[in-house]
Amino acid sequence: MSDVVVAQGLTKRYGALEAVKGISFTIPQGLCVGFLGPNGAGKSSTIRMISCLSPITSGTLTVFGEAAGISRSQIKARIGVVAQEDTLDPDLSLIENLLIYARYFGISPHRATGRAEELLAFMQLADRKRDQVRELSGGMRRRLVIARALMHRPELLILDEPTTGLDPQARLLVWESLRQLKGEGVTILLTTHYMEEASRLSDTALVIDHGRILAAGTPLDLIEREVGAEAMEIAQPQADDAALLDHLGAAVRRHDRQGELLVVYAANSGDLTARVAELAVRPRQLLIRPTHLEDVFLTLTGRGLRE
Amino acid sequence: MSVQALRAGAFAVWMRNFWAWRRYYRSSLLLNFGEPITNLLALGLGLGAYVARMDGMSFFQFIAPGLLSVTAMNAVTFDAGFETYDKLNSNGVYQAMITSPLTVPQILAGEYLWEMCRSLLYGAIFFLFVAAFGLVHSWWALLLPVPLALTGILFTAPALWVAARARTHEQLFYYFTLVITPMFMISGVFFPVHTLPAALATFVRFLPLYHTVQLSRELLLGQIGLPVLINLLWLLGYALVLVWVPRRAFEQRLVA
Numbered sequence A: 001m002s003d004v005v006v007a008q009g010l011t012k013r014y015g016a017l018e019a020v021k022g023i024s025f026t027i028p029q030g031l032c033v034g035f036l037g038p039n040g041a042g043k044s045s046t047i048r049m050i051s052c053l054s055p056i057t058s059g060t061l062t063v064f065g066e067a068a069g070i071s072r073s074q075i076k077a078r079i080g081v082v083a084q085e086d087t088l089d090p091d092l093s094l095i096e097n098l099l100i101y102a103r104y105f106g107i108s109p110h111r112a113t114g115r116a117e118e119l120l121a122f123m124q125l126a127d128r129k130r131d132q133v134r135e136l137s138g139g140m141r142r143r144l145v146i147a148r149a150l151m152h153r154p155e156l157l158i159l160d161e162p163t164t165g166l167d168p169q170a171r172l173l174v175w176e177s178l179r180q181l182k183g184e185g186v187t188i189l190l191t192t193h194y195m196e197e198a199s200r201l202s203d204t205a206l207v208i209d210h211g212r213i214l215a216a217g218t219p220l221d222l223i224e225r226e227v228g229a230e231a232m233e234i235a236q237p238q239a240d241d242a243a244l245l246d247h248l249g250a251a252v253r254r255h256d257r258q259g260e261l262l263v264v265y266a267a268n269s270g271d272l273t274a275r276v277a278e279l280a281v282r283p284r285q286l287l288i289r290p291t292h293l294e295d296v297f298l299t300l301t302g303r304g305l306r307e
Numbered sequence B: 001m002s003v004q005a006l007r008a009g010a011f012a013v014w015m016r017n018f019w020a021w022r023r024y025y026r027s028s029l030l031l032n033f034g035e036p037i038t039n040l041l042a043l044g045l046g047l048g049a050y051v052a053r054m055d056g057m058s059f060f061q062f063i064a065p066g067l068l069s070v071t072a073m074n075a076v077t078f079d080a081g082f083e084t085y086d087k088l089n090s091n092g093v094y095q096a097m098i099t100s101p102l103t104v105p106q107i108l109a110g111e112y113l114w115e116m117c118r119s120l121l122y123g124a125i126f127f128l129f130v131a132a133f134g135l136v137h138s139w140w141a142l143l144l145p146v147p148l149a150l151t152g153i154l155f156t157a158p159a160l161w162v163a164a165r166a167r168t169h170e171q172l173f174y175y176f177t178l179v180i181t182p183m184f185m186i187s188g189v190f191f192p193v194h195t196l197p198a199a200l201a202t203f204v205r206f207l208p209l210y211h212t213v214q215l216s217r218e219l220l221l222g223q224i225g226l227p228v229l230i231n232l233l234w235l236l237g238y239a240l241v242l243v244w245v246p247r248r249a250f251e252q253r254l255v256a
Helices: A043-050 A094-104 A109-122 A138-149 A168-183 A195-201 A219-226 A238-251 A269-277 A293-301 B003-050 B059-089 B093-099 B104-132 B139-143 B145-154 B156-165 B169-186 B198-204 B208-221 B226-242 B246-254
Strands: A003-014 A017-028 A032-036 A058-063 A079-082 A156-160 A187-192 A204-209 A212-217 A230-235 A252-258 A261-266 A285-290
Touching: A003 A043, A017 A043, A017 A058, A017 A187, A017 A212, A032 A043, A032 A195, A043 A058, A043 A156, A043 A187, A079 A138, A094 A109, A094 A138, A094 B003, A094 B093, A109 A138, A138 A156, A138 A168, A156 A168, A168 A187, A168 A195, A187 A195, A195 A293, A204 A219, A204 A293, A212 A219, A212 A293, A219 A293, A230 A269, A238 A252, A238 A261, A238 A269, A252 A293, A261 A269, A261 A293, A269 A285, B003 B059, B003 B093, B003 B104, B059 B093, B059 B104, B059 B145, B059 B156, B059 B169, B059 B208, B093 B104, B093 B246, B104 B145, B104 B156, B104 B246, B139 B145, B139 B208, B145 B156, B145 B208, B145 B226, B156 B169, B156 B246, B208 B226
Parallel strands: A032 A187, A032 A204, A079 A156, A156 A187
Antiparallel strands: A003 A017, A003 A058, A204 A212, A230 A261, A230 A285, A252 A261
């Protein structure tokens, strides 16, 4: 299997700010790779460089085996981009949005019309095709942006927070369509704040923060490696943490304070349960739950607000 | 980039603008003609009644070609200014274009092509109006599309640059009220430039609008001679320089 994107020591600097600090990764063909990271982590800068929308500062970046760069129209012709912001054309109808975008790619009007009808049906927008874009709901606009990004049958689809602000139904529809595209062999690069989205869709997740890759692997690998399978949430005053952790000892592999909760990740869950049972005073509230990608994310990137 | 690629890209951008224009062309036509035609009638017929002759012709005759040039200039300046500002800031029209294979030079070429067409269209309609008043005296007027097409570069380029640099809508108005309007008042639309103090007259001869006004007047009246060639060379020279002006500002906004 070949790699669609290969980055080595990739760096992006804006003046004094170094947004991406020498990261290396590959995106294999046909897989879905998720970029996870807080706002300002460097995700958007990285995908802008891959999309040939931003020059790289140093390092190397190849897309489809060619060096990426802002004049690389031949690379852009093979990429579909769903930007974070709404970039629909407000002066045009739904179908005109798709047809004009096809023009930008040099697709003949005849072929574009067939493709546009097909994609409007795929995104369940066919009955709205003559409407003005400004009349659409947020979920519909998002679906239209995705449909537009597919007009030229891209081999790599890049989505920057595709479901931010969508209701659960709209989100499910977007996920379903992305899964279907993956089934058709489209390589997908996705950034998201939603860990559920990342676990459901991505084959590989890269946790990025402060311009660096903190961890990479399949969602299950990351969970296994960073936090283990189970977590225990204990409600108790923070002052008691040290004593409790001392008592739990080697049964805990990692712990984390989340407001009024102490979260301990089990090294060995049987052991942990046994030691908790030995406690003279039981904590006010105690919950054992399976871990998920969010635990990995918060453990690696910390809890401080970024904006 | 090959000329062929540039042309294909420019045409796609032109098409986008045309599709959008189809939706609001009625108001656009109205807005672009209300003012110049009022100016022509009020000043030409009203004020003109009190002005005996100007450079050997009626005042009405004198100001008609100048107002034609100004109509075209305003049509491209306001469109290139406001629309471009919105395409960069309020909606993602350029952002969507730049994710396609289109490059900044192709986008700019498309905008120039579009504004040239606007200049030609609005100039042509104004011309019909002027012709209806019997103010066209020469077949040379058929060459008016030359200064009109050049207007589509000369006044689009700075407006695109200002729109790419402006942080707010108000900053666009600085350009309109501090550059475009004064140029309109002193470039020989309402009175011959040689009546100005010498230093100011010399300054005015460096303004592009002065040359589009002169050239339009010469063509409309059939005053064909060396000045026609000189005006044309000035305009071509300006166009060749100005056409590059917005590129860097656009690249900083779209592909940084």
